[in-house]
Every structure is written in structure tokens, then in C-alpha cells.
Amino acid sequence: MNQDDGTEVFEEHRPVLDGVAYRMLGRVADAEDVVQEAWLRWSSADRGRVREPRAYLVRVTTRLAIDRLRQVQARKETYVGPWLPEPLLTDLAPGSAREREDGAERAVLAESVSLAVLVVLESLSPLERAVFVLREAFGFPYAEIAEVLERSEPAVRQLAGRARRHVDERKPRFEVDPRQQRELTQGFLRAAIDGDLEALLGLLAPEARLVADSAGRAKAPRQILFGADKVGRFLAAVGPQGRMPSFDYRFLEINGSQGLLATVDGVPDTLFLCDVADGRIQSVYVVRNPDKIARFAG
Structure with missing residues (x-):
């Protein structure tokens, strides 16, 4: 051979x-x-x-x-x-x-x-x-x-x-209908961008959690946030598009699910992913470690 x-x-x-x-x-x-x-x-x-x-x-x-x-x-x-x-x-x-x-x-x-x-x-x-x-x-x-x-x-x-x-x-339970999962995730992430707390709380499961990975290299919670109120208020506080005019957003398929990438001047800044079950957001993953999202540039 x-x-x-x-x-x-x-x-x-x-x-x-x-x-x-x-x-x-x-x-x-x-x-x-x-x-x-x-x-x-x-x-x-x-x-x-x-x-x-x-x-x-x-x-x-x-x-x-x-x-x-x-x-x-x-x-x-x-x-x-x-x-x-x-x-x-x-x-x-x-x-x-x-x-x-x-x-x-x-x-x-x-x-x-x-x-x-x-x-x-x-x-x-x-x-x-x-x-x-x-x-x-x-x-x-x-x-x-x-x-x-x-x-x-x-x-x-x-x-x-x-x-x-x-x-x-x-493991969390997954939404059976991929289209419904995608639409719910997109709606949730748009509410996060707009800082719409009421909409966020309506989409989050009561026991929802937020896990943020930054490796200490960007601002992010260093502990897991538990509960819809804490998760919703955190996202509403950091997400309003009006406060971040230099950010651009695009939806991507990440690890088989819908994700949202926020970039600044083309440089990846934050990636959001969600777990969905029973018509609610169960977990929100926020990745801000530059080494883990640099591949998404361009």
C-alpha cells in the first residue's frame, strides 16, 4: 500500500x-x-x-x-x-x-x-x-x-x-420538535438582546440556570446562576441592544442547536446557547472565553 x-x-x-x-x-x-x-x-x-x-x-x-x-x-x-x-x-x-x-x-x-x-x-x-x-x-x-x-x-x-x-x-430533556426548539430559542435570545425582562421570565423554566464560561478573561458570573428570576435579571441587565451599539448578532447552528453569536467589529465576544424542554428554557450557556469562540470570526 x-x-x-x-x-x-x-x-x-x-x-x-x-x-x-x-x-x-x-x-x-x-x-x-x-x-x-x-x-x-x-x-x-x-x-x-x-x-x-x-x-x-x-x-x-x-x-x-x-x-x-x-x-x-x-x-x-x-x-x-x-x-x-x-x-x-x-x-x-x-x-x-x-x-x-x-x-x-x-x-x-x-x-x-x-x-x-x-x-x-x-x-x-x-x-x-x-x-x-x-x-x-x-x-x-x-x-x-x-x-x-x-x-x-x-x-x-x-x-x-x-x-x-x-x-x-x-441530561436535560430535549424538545421533540427541532423547529419549535429553534423558534423558542430565537425568541428568547432576542428578548435577551432587547433586555425584555417580562418576556425572558415568560420563557424561562422556574428552575432555569445560567452557566458562563469566561476563564476569568471577560466579565461573566463565576458561579452558576439558579432560578428564572436571577437568570432573567442578569440577561436583562447585560443584554439591551441600545447599550451596545457596536455589537452585531447572528444566529448559528452550534452543537446541533440554535445559538447566538455576538461580535464586535467582527471579533467574537459572546456565544449564547440554550437547552429547551417542555416549551421553556431550562439552561442558558454563555461562552466568553476568547479561545473557545475565536473560530467563529468572519
Whole structure:
């Protein structure tokens, strides 16, 4: 197998590798580093002896992601304020060949890359997270996951059950109708821009929360805000468009959901995302860490 063949095969499987790495790590730069390292190992491997390139590449990528995840977890311990995964401009997300499909598969993949689920995945062990991503997002058989992780199949099934229960207990419920979710989110974010407290309170669930990630590099709450009144009043105070004439706003699909990006002179300043369930906003995510939104410039 020559070098061109190696490149072609790798690029064929890159969407899945990107998808696994991002869901494992929640940070685009780390995911890119992992996939690049997987390419280096693939390019130097004796590819003629690799019978199943996809299985080989997923195994290498997953193991590299587990190692990187253990490293970045230590980094998060010194993070200033709440930490959120790095937002991803989606259509829907890495793993695109399957994510462009309609129906149940697309919904599962969209959910697995949502900011809310990625936040929940942060509380799993690296092995549990790997099993969840490979099984729930990409549908890998238990036997194949066992080979990837060098664990027995019963052990993998146990990890999968534990991870699934953990995620089910903590993930928010999602609006069934994507159009309704999009319209509600857009209305809410416009109310935030206008500083319309009454409209905000009408759209927020009583137990709504706001999570702001700034890494201490921009003004944002360093604690999670709980309750519709606190969340609504905060957004009404910071959002009036009349007080921020230099800001421009545009709606984007971020992590499979509607988001709002605020920019100043073309430079990303703040990204807003919402979780929706039962016709109300359940969670508001505000990302102001410049490193996490710089990719949205232009």
C-alpha cells in the first residue's frame, strides 16, 4: 500500500475519528491534535498488515483521546469559573456522513454532540466516556469496543450500562420538535438582546440556570446562576441592544442547536446557547472565553 493509498483511506475515515475525538475531549484543538497523532501513527504503520483500517484508526484515536483526556482533566482543576466544552459549528458535527441523515440516527448523533450532554460526559471516567461515545454516538458493537479498550466484553457492557444510567439521570430533556426548539430559542435570545425582562421570565423554566464560561478573561458570573428570576435579571441587565451599539448578532447552528453569536467589529465576544424542554428554557450557556469562540470570526 503506497502513501497515496494511506492518505485516501485515512481521509475516508476522518469524519468518524474527528467525531470520536471531539466527543471524548470537548475541545476542538485537543481533538485535532489527537487525530493528527493518529495520522502520524497510521502513516508509519505497516498498513499492508492492517485488515480493517477503520477499526485500527478508531482504536488508535480512542486510546490517544483517553490519554489526552487524563491530561486535560488536571488542567481544568485550575480553571477560573465554570468550564464548558468548546462550542462547535455544526451541520451537525464531526461524523458528518451519518449526521446528514434524517431520522432517529441523526437525532442521536445531534444529542451526543450537544453542549448539555458533553457537560454530563465530563463527569464520567475516561473509559466510561469512551464506551458511551463509541456505543451511543456511533453504534459500535460491544465486541469491537472491547477490542479497542483491551477489556472483556462483559466489562465493556458494565461500563456502558453505568455510563448510560449516569447520562440519563443528569441530561436535560430535549424538545421533540427541532423547529419549535429553534423558534423558542430565537425568541428568547432576542428578548435577551432587547433586555425584555417580562418576556425572558415568560420563557424561562422556574428552575432555569445560567452557566458562563469566561476563564476569568471577560466579565461573566463565576458561579452558576439558579432560578428564572436571577437568570432573567442578569440577561436583562447585560443584554439591551441600545447599550451596545457596536455589537452585531447572528444566529448559528452550534452543537446541533440554535445559538447566538455576538461580535464586535467582527471579533467574537459572546456565544449564547440554550437547552429547551417542555416549551421553556431550562439552561442558558454563555461562552466568553476568547479561545473557545475565536473560530467563529468572519
